[in-house]
Amino acid sequence: MNPVDTKPIERSATDELLQLAETWREPPGFWGWFRCVHHQTIGKRYIVTAFIFFLLGGILAALMRMQLIRPENRFLGPDLYNQIFTMHGTTMMFLFAVPMMFEALAVYLVPLMVGTRNIAFPRLNAYSYYLYLFGAIMVWVALLTNTGPDAGWFSYVPLSGPGFAPGKRVDFWAQMITFTEVSALAVAVEIVVTVFKLRAPGMSLNRLPMMVWAETIVSFLVIFAMPAIMLSSSMLILDRLVSTHFFNPAEGGDALLYQHLFWFFGHPEVYIIFIPGLGIVSTIVATFSRRHIFGYMVLVLSLIATGFLGFGVWVHHMFATGIAGMGRSFFSAASMMISIPTTVQIFCWLATLWGGKLNIKLPLLWIFGFFFVLVMGGLTGVMLGVIPVDIQVHDTYFVVAHFHYVLIGGAVFPLFGGFYYWFPKITGRMLNHTLGNWHFWLFSIGFNMTFFPMHSLGLKGMPRRIYTYQPEMGWTTLNRIATFGAGLMFIAVLLFLINVFWSRRRGVVAGENPWGAGTLEWATSSPPPPYNFVELPTVNGREAVWDAAPNQPVVRGLRTDMREVLATNVLDADPDHKELMPEPTIWPFLAALATTFLFIASIFTPWGLVWGLFPVAVTMTGWFWPKGKDKVNQEIVEAEDAARA
Amino acid sequence: MTDVQTFRNGRTIAHLWTGILAGPLAWALDEGMSYVLVPHACSTGHYYVLHVMTALCLLIPAAAFLLAWRMYVITPPSSTEDGGDAGSRSHFMAIIGMASSALFFLAIIAEAIPRFILNPCD
Numbered sequence A: 001m002n003p004v005d006t007k008p009i010e011r012s013a014t015d016e017l018l019q020l021a022e023t024w025r026e027p028p029g030f031w032g033w034f035r036c037v038h039h040q041t042i043g044k045r046y047i048v049t050a051f052i053f054f055l056l057g058g059i060l061a062a063l064m065r066m067q068l069i070r071p072e073n074r075f076l077g078p079d080l081y082n083q084i085f086t087m088h089g090t091t092m093m094f095l096f097a098v099p100m101m102f103e104a105l106a107v108y109l110v111p112l113m114v115g116t117r118n119i120a121f122p123r124l125n126a127y128s129y130y131l132y133l134f135g136a137i138m139v140w141v142a143l144l145t146n147t148g149p150d151a152g153w154f155s156y157v158p159l160s161g162p163g164f165a166p167g168k169r170v171d172f173w174a175q176m177i178t179f180t181e182v183s184a185l186a187v188a189v190e191i192v193v194t195v196f197k198l199r200a201p202g203m204s205l206n207r208l209p210m211m212v213w214a215e216t217i218v219s220f221l222v223i224f225a226m227p228a229i230m231l232s233s234s235m236l237i238l239d240r241l242v243s244t245h246f247f248n249p250a251e252g253g254d255a256l257l258y259q260h261l262f263w264f265f266g267h268p269e270v271y272i273i274f275i276p277g278l279g280i281v282s283t284i285v286a287t288f289s290r291r292h293i294f295g296y297m298v299l300v301l302s303l304i305a306t307g308f309l310g311f312g313v314w315v316h317h318m319f320a321t322g323i324a325g326m327g328r329s330f331f332s333a334a335s336m337m338i339s340i341p342t343t344v345q346i347f348c349w350l351a352t353l354w355g356g357k358l359n360i361k362l363p364l365l366w367i368f369g370f371f372f373v374l375v376m377g378g379l380t381g382v383m384l385g386v387i388p389v390d391i392q393v394h395d396t397y398f399v400v401a402h403f404h405y406v407l408i409g410g411a412v413f414p415l416f417g418g419f420y421y422w423f424p425k426i427t428g429r430m431l432n433h434t435l436g437n438w439h440f441w442l443f444s445i446g447f448n449m450t451f452f453p454m455h456s457l458g459l460k461g462m463p464r465r466i467y468t469y470q471p472e473m474g475w476t477t478l479n480r481i482a483t484f485g486a487g488l489m490f491i492a493v494l495l496f497l498i499n500v501f502w503s504r505r506r507g508v509v510a511g512e513n514p515w516g517a518g519t520l521e522w523a524t525s526s527p528p529p530p531y532n533f534v535e536l537p538t539v540n541g542r543e544a545v546w547d548a549a550p551n552q553p554v555v556r557g558l559r560t561d562m563r564e565v566l567a568t569n570v571l572d573a574d575p576d577h578k579e580l581m582p583e584p585t586i587w588p589f590l591a592a593l594a595t596t597f598l599f600i601a602s603i604f605t606p607w608g609l610v611w612g613l614f615p616v617a618v619t620m621t622g623w624f625w626p627k628g629k630d631k632v633n634q635e636i637v638e639a640e641d642a643a644r645a
Numbered sequence B: 001m002t003d004v005q006t007f008r009n010g011r012t013i014a015h016l017w018t019g020i021l022a023g024p025l026a027w028a029l030d031e032g033m034s035y036v037l038v039p040h041a042c043s044t045g046h047y048y049v050l051h052v053m054t055a056l057c058l059l060i061p062a063a064a065f066l067l068a069w070r071m072y073v074i075t076p077p078s079s080t081e082d083g084g085d086a087g088s089r090s091h092f093m094a095i096i097g098m099a100s101s102a103l104f105f106l107a108i109i110a111e112a113i114p115r116f117i118l119n120p121c122d
C-alpha cells in the first residue's frame, strides 16, 4: 500500500500554507546567512560565485591579450605572465566551468525539476559550497600576493615538482584541487540521490527531463574522474612537501604517471563541462519549438555513450610524449568515435526545430550560436585526433583556438542561453530583450574575432604560453585582431551585467511560466517559494506541465509542520516512504572552516594534517549529533508511527 | 504476456542494467587490456594475444544484447515509450540496452582495426 494517497487537487487552507512557509523559511539575519541549507539559496550562491570567477578569469584573459597586442610588449613580464595564464586556465576550469555547469545548475534546478522540496543531504550541500568558496579565495589570495601558481593549469611534473618549482606556488594550485574536488564529489552524491530517490510519483526513468539526465550522468563522471586528480595532486604535494618520489624518475618514480592520472580526470572533465550544456540545449530546443524533443531515447543513449567514451580517450593529450604507435591508436580511434554521439544529438535537435512552431527568443538565439561554434570546434578536434596533425600543432595557438571553441561553444553559449531562460524563474523578472540582443551579437562576433585568428597563428608556429614575440615572426596583425575581439567580448559581458542588475528590479514580471515550458520547475511561482511547491506534483509524461491530465493528482499527506519530503523508488518513482529533511544549522559552515584550516596548514607542514584533524573532528561531530528541532521532530514522528502501529 | 510485477523484481532489474552497462564496460576493459598488452605482444612476438583478448571482449556486448533483447520481447504489448508504468520503463531500458550493446560492440571493432595494420613494436 502507498504511504501517501494521491487525490485530485484542492487548494490547501491558508493557514496550512503559512505553516509550510514557516517550516521551510530560511533563517534570517546575519548568522542566518551561514545556516542556510536550502538548495535554492545554495544554488543561487553557487551561480553568483561561479560567475564572479568567470569575470575574474576574463580579466586575466584581457590582461594576456593586452600583453600580446604587439611584439616585444613590456606590459607583463614573463614571471607574471606565467602566473596569469595558469590562473586564467585554473580559474576558468576549476572555479568557473565545473562549479557553474555542474554544481550551480544541478543544485538549483534538479530538485525543482524532479518535483521535491529540497536536495538530498542539504547540509553536505552547504558544506560543499563553503569549501569551494574558501578554496577559490585561497588560490586568488595567493595570486594577489605574487604566489600564484605558474606551471600551467595542469601543472605537469617535473616543471611543477620540487626541483623546478620552489616556493609555495604550485602547492596552492594542488590544494585548490583538493578543495574543489571534494566539493564537486559532495554535490555529485547529492544529485544522484536526489534523482534516484526524490522524484515526483510518475516520473519513471523513461520520463526524466533531459537536463536531469545530463546532470545525473555528469554526477557519475565526477564520481569516477575526480579521485584520479585528487590522487595525482596529493602525490604532487607529497613529492614537494615530504620528498616522496612518486614522479621522480631518478628515484624510481614516473613523470608520465602524473600525466596519465591528470588526463584520466582531465578529459572527462571536458565532458563534465559539456554534458550539462547539452542538457540545456535539449531543454531550450524543446521549449522554443513547443513540442516534445525528437529522439528522446537517442539523446539519452548519446549522453550515456559520451559519458563512457569520455573515459577512454585521455591518452590523446599525451601523443607527443612518445607513447608507442599501436598503443595510442586505440585512443585515437576512441577520440574520433566520441564525436559521433554529439553529431547524432545535433540531428535530433534540428529535427525537433524542423517540425516545431519556432518561437525565436534570446535563449534559442544562444543555442543557434552554440551550433555554429561547436561544429567549428568539433572539426578542429577531429583534426587534432589525427596523430600527425596533433604532433605538428602540439602546444601552439591552434590548440588554444580549438579548446576555446569547444569550451566556450560547448559551455558558455548554452550557459548564457540558460541564463536568459531561467533568469525569470530565479528572480521573477525577464531580462531585457534589446540589451540581450546586443550581448549576443557582440559576444559572438568578438568570440570569433578572438579565437579564429588563433588557428592561423598556430599553423604559423606561434607557441602557446609565451609572453611575447618578435616583430619578424609575422604574428602581429592576427594578434591585434584577437585582442580587439577580446575587447568586444568584454563589452558584451558588461552589457549582460547591466541587464541583470537592471532587470532584477525593473524587468517585466515573468509569472509562473513565461516561455510555456514543460518541465516541473515551471509549475510553481517565480521565484519559487522556499518549499518549492505548494503541493508536490505527480507526473503524467515527459514534459510534466504539457502532459498533465486535466485533473492531475498531487501528493497529499506530507506534513507541513516539519521539513518532510516524499521518497520514491529508483526506477519507477513509486511512493516509498516519507523522509525528514534537516533543519538549518551552522555546523557545515564551521566544518568547512575547519577543513580549510587543515588543507591550508598542510601546505606548509605535514603536521597541519595532524593538528587540522581535531577541529574537523569536533565540527563534524557537532554536525551529526542529534539535537534541537531535528531531534524533537524525529521523536514526534517516531512516537506517532508507534501509536499508529 | 508477463506480469508487470516481474519488472519490479531484482532479477529482472539486474538483467536490464546488465544490458545497458555490460557493453560499455567491456569496451573499457578491451581498451585498457589492449593498451597493457601491446608491450607484451611486442616483446614476445605473440601478436595473437591481442586478437584473442578482443574476441573475448566482443562476447560480452553480444551477450548483453541478447539479454536486453529477451527483456524487450517480454515487456507487455501495452508498454509505450513514455508510459509511467514498470512495463514501459523496462521497455525503455531494454531498448537502451540493445542500442548500447550494439554501439559498444562496434566501438570494440573500430579499435581493433589498427592492430591489423600496425605493428605492436612501432
Ligand code: HEM
Pocket (backbone or CB within 6 Å): A058, A061, A062, A064, A065, A085, A086, A088, A089, A090, A092, A093, A097, A151, A152, A153, A154, A400, A404, A407, A408, A411, A412, A450, A463, A464, A465, A466, A486, A489
Ligand atoms: C572570455 C574570453 C577568453 C579569452 C580572451 C581567453 C584567452 C586565452 C588565451 C589568450 C590563452 C592562452 C594563454 C597562453 O597560452 O599564453 C588562454 C588559455 C586558456 N584558456 Fe582562455 N580565454 C577566454 C575564456 C576561457 C574560458 C571560458 C575557458 C574555460 C571554460 C578558458 C580556458 C582556458 C584554458 C584551460 C587555457 C590554458 C591555460 C594554460 O595554458 O595553462 N578560457 N585563454
Ligand SMILES: [Cu+2]
Pocket (backbone or CB within 6 Å): A266, A267, A270, A313, A314, A316, A317
Ligand atoms: Cu581530451
